[in-house]
Amino acid sequence: MxxxxxxxxxxxxxxxxxxxxxxxxxxxxxxxxxxxxxxxxxxxxxxxxxxxxxxxxxxxxxxxxxxxxxxxxxxxxxxxxxxxxxxxxxxxxxxxxxxxxxxxxxxxxxxxxxxxxxxxxxxxxxxxxxxxxxxxxxxxxxxxxxxxxxxxxxxxxxxxxxxxxxxxxxxxxxxxxxxxxxxxxxxxxxxxxxxxxxxxxxxxxxxxxxxxxxxxxxxxxxxxxxxxxxxQMSAGLVVWVKVASDNSKAIELLKGHSEVAEALAVDGRIKVTMVNHDVDHGFVADTLVRGGLKLTGLQEDELGLEEVFLRVTRGETQ
CATH class of the missing domain: 3.40.50.300 (P-loop containing nucleotide triphosphate hydrolases)
Structure with missing residues (x-):
């Protein structure tokens, strides 16, 4: 052999x-x-x-x-x-x-x-x-x-x-x-x-x-x-977006995209959750700019191991 x-x-x-x-x-x-x-x-x-x-x-x-x-x-x-x-x-x-x-x-x-x-x-x-x-x-x-x-x-x-x-x-x-x-x-x-x-x-x-x-x-x-x-343990890729003005219009534009599962305002920024982790989020900036908005910030959410651990466990012990 x-x-x-x-x-x-x-x-x-x-x-x-x-x-x-x-x-x-x-x-x-x-x-x-x-x-x-x-x-x-x-x-x-x-x-x-x-x-x-x-x-x-x-x-x-x-x-x-x-x-x-x-x-x-x-x-x-x-x-x-x-x-x-x-x-x-x-x-x-x-x-x-x-x-x-x-x-x-x-x-x-x-x-x-x-x-x-x-x-x-x-x-x-x-x-x-x-x-x-x-x-x-x-x-x-x-x-x-x-x-x-x-x-x-x-x-x-x-x-x-x-x-x-x-x-x-x-x-x-x-x-x-x-x-x-x-x-x-x-x-x-x-x-x-x-x-x-x-x-x-x-x-x-x-x-x-x-x-x-x-x-x-x-x-x-x-x-x-x-x-x-x-x-595996998180729902989908998350990016944080900031525009110069009109968050509601930005959310409306993003929600209309097939790759976006959810878009909502959080503390002056927009949290955009994709349908999965394999999405190329480059379309976010393009969508907002084409819609007449000025993009001032775009950051991918780095999900840490601690947050994942809290999500997938209930903290139960023997």
């Missing part, structure tokens, strides 16, 4: 993945594929099932039904192999505040059976990667919250995993620390890591991730490119 015809093994693949706690359904038949090299955003309200999914993928929690594989390894039948290829960073993790940074990482390097002669270089490499080289002799308790999060990421990287499962890694960080964390994740993706990051900071996922999934009440609502979620 020609090897080129064999599709590549995805980094993460789940089929019918479910988890129940008594009568409560935390995860409801999740079918999800994350490709190698993705920086994948996992979006959902608190209680939607994000942490449950990541804990199952990290082998800390057994599924009630269905199957999950990481790089082809079953998380139940081949859990030890999964642990060697993943790095899992929970939303809250313990640090030994009286230990020095290098002692902490050396300890975890020993846990992963990295030879002692190799551990010093490994520790130095991961500290450089997360920007903590200057803090190698510092006590962990003296580090800021942002630096402790970066140290947690360094611990995750100590055994050079191919897949990173990061549960709210920027939670509680100030804006500068969040930006620094996101820059580190982009560098890790550039180095070939596959990263799944759950977060409620949707505006950052919008620019950070190449693919996202939206989950609510344990069910997958959407999985695909960031642009795709905006196109």
């Amino acid at each position: 020609n090897s080129e015809s064999v599709p590549p093994i995805p980094a993460v693949h789940t089929v019918g993945l479910s988890r129940t706690y008594g009568s409560m359904v935390a995860l409801n038949s999740l079918d999800l594929t994350v490709n190698r090299g993705d920086l994948f955003g996992f979006i959902g309200s608190n209680g939607a099932g994000k942490t449950t999914t990541l804990r199952i993928l990290a082998t800390f929690l057994a599924p009630s039904a269905g199957q999950a594989k990481v790089l082809g390894h079953d998380v139940v039948k081949d859990a030890d192999a999964v642990r060697h290829v993943i790095g899992y960073m929970p939303d809250f993790f313990g640090v030994y505040k009286d230990m020095e940074v290098t002692e902490y990482l050396d300890f975890f390097g020993a846990c992963y059976k990295i030879p002692s002669a190799q551990r010093e270089k490994t520790v130095n490499d991961v500290l450089e990667l997360v920007g903590l080289s200057e803090k190698k002799g510092a006590l962990i308790g003296a580090l800021s919250r942002g630096m402790q999060q970066r140290l947690g990421l360094a611990r995750v990287l100590i055994h050079d995993p191919q897949v990173l499962l990061l549960d709210e890694p920027a939670s509680g960080l100030d804006p500068r620390a969040r930006i620094e964390m996101m820059a580190i994740l982009q560098e890790l993706q550039r180095l070939g890591k596959t990263i799944i990051i759950s977060s409620h900071i949707l505006s950052e996922l919008q620019t950070l991730c190449n693919r996202v999934a939206i989950i609510e009440r344990g069910k997958l609502i959407y999985a695909g490119p960031v642009q795709g979620v905006r196109d």
Whole structure:
């Protein structure tokens, strides 16, 4: 059989993945594929099932039904192999505040059976990667919250995993620390890591991730490119128009066009909703100018991931 015809093994693949706690359904038949090299955003309200999914993928929690594989390894039948290829960073993790940074990482390097002669270089490499080289002799308790999060990421990287499962890694960080964390994740993706990051900071996922999934009440609502979620989940392309005078005439002209679903005045401007996302809105200016109106502004509405999320979820949790 020609090897080129064999599709590549995805980094993460789940089929019918479910988890129940008594009568409560935390995860409801999740079918999800994350490709190698993705920086994948996992979006959902608190209680939607994000942490449950990541804990199952990290082998800390057994599924009630269905199957999950990481790089082809079953998380139940081949859990030890999964642990060697993943790095899992929970939303809250313990640090030994009286230990020095290098002692902490050396300890975890020993846990992963990295030879002692190799551990010093490994520790130095991961500290450089997360920007903590200057803090190698510092006590962990003296580090800021942002630096402790970066140290947690360094611990995750100590055994050079191919897949990173990061549960709210920027939670509680100030804006500068969040930006620094996101820059580190982009560098890790550039180095070939596959990263799944759950977060409620949707505006950052919008620019950070190449693919996202939206989950609510344990069910997958959407999985695909960031642009795709905006196109699929919103009604149609929206443009905002401003004319020098006579909004009512402008609205009348626009409503007469077959590509316009709705036109109405909002705070001195005209909100024009197209019938779909594939419309070339260049006709708007042409229609208004031909109608004798002076166009003073035309802007396409950039629908953000946060607005899409609010539109497609009801904010329901378990």
